[in-house]
Amino acid sequence: MKKISSLISKYALICFFFVSCTHQNFQTQLIDIHQIDPSISLDVRYATEQNFTGKVLYKSSKVYLIKEVAEQLVKVNQYLKDNYKLQIKIYDGYRPLSVQKKMWEIIPDERYVANPSKGSRHNRGCAVDLTLIDSTGNELDMGTPYDDFTEKSHIDFKELPEHVLNNRKILREAMMKFGFIPLQTEWWHFDYKHWENYPVLDVEIK
Template identity: 40%
Template sequence: MESHSLIDIRAAFPQLSIDLKYATADNLTGQPIYSGAHCLLHADAAQALSESINIASVAGYRLLILDAYRPPEAQAILWRACPNQDYVAPLSRGSNHSRGTALDVTLIDEQGRIVDMGTGFDEMSELSHPYHPAVAIQAQRNRLMLNAIMLAGGFTGIATEWWHFELPDSENYPLIADLFSCHSASQAENVTQ
């Protein structure tokens, strides 16, 4: 598995909507982390994403990508903002985003609206767990639909974030060095929590 087998998702799948949250201030740090909106995935994950795109279309939805490949430098910034391994992979393990095999995603309905999932992206709490009983029934159904679409494409979810999906064997892929720059750690450390 070549570490630089990354695909530009924006070019490969023009039908996708992309809103890379870490290129904006709309994330848990409250500041942009990425210096640009580069949306990259390993070729194997891009193949699974292609299947999920088709399945979402059949179900009457489109996918909205919130994050994909994440430079290790960005992972370090996120760890400093939220040093809780339930939600952010510790640097010693490395993130599957930094392997190019994970993505954060939600659904858009046929009217072009983002589907209600009960919490926002990057809400690092138990309410973000895929099957939390305090989440409204319709939001639970929406999470189940997203989960079904992504699993049918070949991804697997995690127990703490409804938006996170990765290839089942992600830990077998190498971490990929920083392929694009991040804002300095000192800028991103001015976090209001």
């Protein structure tokens, strides 16, 4: 009986060590987007009070993503430069689970904020919020501001000026070309394919 108990204890220790190492490995895959392309424009709203919560939620204005996601996003940026003389501006990337919980307390609506009990694509470092800017750094008209939780932000909302619909289309098609999936209710939000292969993380942004 003692031998069985000892074996179970050793097995549990091995499993714990494996899971811990696995999660550490995923955490080390989070990379600052500027380490790959420092020219990408950032406007991390959750590092300021200029967001729907009215509170500073991040201690840093850096954008972290899973390495593969960041690399594909850099390709999107280059594609837009080469074909439209446009670039991306990122609002948000990896988001700690603890921040997700704060957002859910304010807007418990899964159309706009992922339920933290399930974890979000942002919590996995596999989602990005972004817009388009021109060569002078001015944001293109996308019809609504970032984090506008109305039907106007939905990608199938058509009662918008033609140039706005075209701007959204350019962003959407460029992102999809490199493996990103648009979110129905937010024109600015895109999930990277295979996001489900990565675990939910709660690593503080510094």
